[in-house]
Amino acid sequence: MVEDSTLRSPGRRLTKQRRLILRILESRRDHPGALEILEEAKKVQPSISLGTVYRNLKVLAEQGVIKEISTLGEGSRFDAQPVPHSHLVCRRCGKVIDVPFDLSETLDAEVSKQTGYLSVSHALTFYGVCPDCATEAERKRGWATERDEKSEEG
Amino acid sequence: MVEDSTLRSPGRRLTKQRRLILRILESRRDHPGALEILEEAKKVQPSISLGTVYRNLKVLAEQGVIKEISTLGEGSRFDAQPVPHSHLVCRRCGKVIDVPFDLSETLDAEVSKQTGYLSVSHALTFYGVCPDCATEAERKRGWATERDEKSEEG
DNA sequence: GTCTAAATTGATAGAGGTTCTCAATTATTT
DNA sequence: AAATAATTGAGAACCTCTATCAATTTAGAC
Ligand SMILES: [Zn+2]
Ligand SMILES: [Zn+2]
Ligand SMILES: [Zn+2]
Ligand SMILES: [Zn+2]
Numbered sequence: 001m002v003e004d005s006t007l008r009s010p011g012r013r014l015t016k017q018r019r020l021i022l023r024i025l026e027s028r029r030d031h032p033g034a035l036e037i038l039e040e041a042k043k044v045q046p047s048i049s050l051g052t053v054y055r056n057l058k059v060l061a062e063q064g065v066i067k068e069i070s071t072l073g074e075g076s077r078f079d080a081q082p083v084p085h086s087h088l089v090c091r092r093c094g095k096v097i098d099v100p101f102d103l104s105e106t107l108d109a110e111v112s113k114q115t116g117y118l119s120v121s122h123a124l125t126f127y128g129v130c131p132d133c134a135t136e137a138e139r140k141r142g143w144a145t146e147r148d149e150k151s152e153e154g
Numbered sequence: 155m156v157e158d159s160t161l162r163s164p165g166r167r168l169t170k171q172r173r174l175i176l177r178i179l180e181s182r183r184d185h186p187g188a189l190e191i192l193e194e195a196k197k198v199q200p201s202i203s204l205g206t207v208y209r210n211l212k213v214l215a216e217q218g219v220i221k222e223i224s225t226l227g228e229g230s231r232f233d234a235q236p237v238p239h240s241h242l243v244c245r246r247c248g249k250v251i252d253v254p255f256d257l258s259e260t261l262d263a264e265v266s267k268q269t270g271y272l273s274v275s276h277a278l279t280f281y282g283v284c285p286d287c288a289t290e291a292e293r294k295r296g297w298a299t300e301r302d303e304k305s306e307e308g
Numbered sequence: 309g310t311c312t313a314a315a316t317t318g319a320t321a322g323a324g325g326t327t328c329t330c331a332a333t334t335a336t337t338t
Numbered sequence: 339a340a341a342t343a344a345t346t347g348a349g350a351a352c353c354t355c356t357a358t359c360a361a362t363t364t365a366g367a368c
Contacts, residue, residue, distance in 0.1 A: 013335045013344050034325080049347045054326060056345095070224040073355090075325050088269060099265055108280065111253055115242060117282030119298040124278050126262065128271030144273040167315050167364045188354080203318045208355060210316095227326090229354050 001026065002065050009063055020044055021056045025066055025080040031087070031096040033077045069096060072127070086124040091144075092133035099126060155180065156219050163217055174198055175210045176219065179234040185223055185241070185250040187231045223250060226281070240278040245298075246287035253280060 002022065007014045024040050025032070032040075038053045057078055060066045069077045069087055074094040079087075086099040103124060112120040129144040138144045156176065161168045178194050179186070186194075192207045211232055214220045223231045223241055228248045233241075240253040257278060266274040283298040292298045 008336095011344080015335070015345060017346075047347070049349095051327080051348080052346060058327095068226060070226045072222060072224045072230070076226070088265060088271060088274070090271070091273075097269070099269070101261075101265075103278075107255075111242060111255075111280050112282060115251070115253070115282070116285045117242060117244070117280075118288050118292055118296065119245075120242070120280055120282035122278065122280045124257075124276065126265050126271075126274055126276045128266060128269070128274035131270045134272050138272055142272065162365090165315080169316060169364070171317075201318070203320095205319080205356080206317060212356095 006065065007060075007063065012059065012063075017041075017045065017048055017052050018056045018059065020048075021053060022060055022065065022080065025060075025078055029081070029098070031069055031077040031079050033075050035075075037078070069123075070125075071096065086126060088126040088128060090130040090133055091127050092129055095130055095132075097130075160219065161214075161217065166213065166217070171195075171199065171202055171206050172210045172213065174202075175207060176214055176234065179214075179220055179232055183235070183252070185231040185233050187229050189229075191232070224277075224279075225250065240280060242280040242282060244284040244287055245281050246283055249284055249286075251284075 004014055007018065007022070020041055021037060024037055034050065034053050034057060037057070038048065038050050041048045041053065057066065057068070061068050061078075066078050066080045069079055069089075071077060071089050071094050077094075077096050081098070084102040084105075086101050088097050088099050089095070101124075103122060108120040108122055111122075112118065129138070131139070134144060158168055161172065161176070174195055175191060178191055188204065188207050188211060191211070192202065192204050195202045195207065211220065211222070215222050215232075219234065221233045223233055223243075225231055225243050225248050231250055235252070238256040238259075240255050242251050242253050243249070255278075257276060262274040262276055265276075266272065283292070285293070288298060
């Protein structure tokens with residue numbers, strides 16, 4: 001639960017739309033995308049628009065209050081959980097689950113030192129085929145077919 | 155340098171366009187996107203189309219010959235370097251450079267075991283502001299301003 | 309080499325996902 | 339309360355990427 005003072009950073013105004021979007025994200029563990037957030041926000045404020053959702057997600061990410069998760073293909077998803085962790089993305093349905101493992105932040109400083117890049121952070125993302133998406137044959141074999149898979153690094 | 159036998163996997167035919175796209179990617183270290191690859195491919199075969207580039211990048215990634223890199227915002231970039239490594243993406247210009255560090259592949263098997271997901275792989279991506287994009291003030295301070303940054307996890 | 313079947317291409321339209329524009333509204337400062 | 343600047347809602351626009359389809363090319367059989 002982020003306090004209002006954090007959200008009222010210089011040059012920013014805390015609107016009810018912004019607060020609503022953050023509350024929705026804080027209440028969920030399924031890493032929703034912009035459209036899913038819009039859908040839930042409309043239950044509270046039917047007039048809210050998609051552009052407002054995108055704009056606020058961007059501002060909240062700038063403020064470091066939420067994280068943007070790339071799913072390689074589909075649109076971005078978002079996460080307001082404050083504890084650092086990794087993600088496991090299904091290559092077929094795009095579903096994102098948490099993996100309770102992360103690298104030390106000292107690694108970021110190390111990369112910054114070696115490259116000269118500023119404000120270095122990192123994202124560790126796993127990709128796989130979730131049990132719901134795997135075929136019966138694949139489950140038996142223990143691995144998904146290469147066909148219709150993609151090899152990713154991102 | 156990948157051999158033709160690898161590229162002629164079952165149900166696949168090795169066209170000169172496919173080979174050209176792979177050769178271009180193998181010759182570069184700057185992780186180009188589809189448009190940049192198209193541009194260079196046209197120098198050899200002016201009639202080649204963007205759709206062909208996208209289709210072939212997808213097939214080559216399926217074959218495990220190249221990797222797709224997500225840059226969170228801009229389009230995907232691609233990499234044909236065979237040695238596992240991480241990437242450092244500039245938050246402002248999208249430039250991608252290599253970081254000679256990666257996690258053990260045994261971690262993928264561990265995640266697979268714990269989650270039931272099949273064919274698990276991973277991507278470790280660092281984000282930062284490159285020296286070209288940082289302002290003078292930011293360089294002196296040693297960190298980039300929070301404003302117009304995004305906090306990412308993907 | 310010739311023939312056949314299937315994969316691939318080029319061209320173009322189309323489908324998301326995300327950003328931009330701008331007048332009207334609202335949050336903060338004085 | 340008034341002034342100032344950020345934000346909103348609506349919609350058009352944008353960008354990346356995918357789908358479609360007739361024409362072409364590859365790979366394998368003869
Ligand atoms: Zn799935
Ligand atoms: Zn998460
Ligand atoms: Zn840069
Ligand atoms: Zn690389």
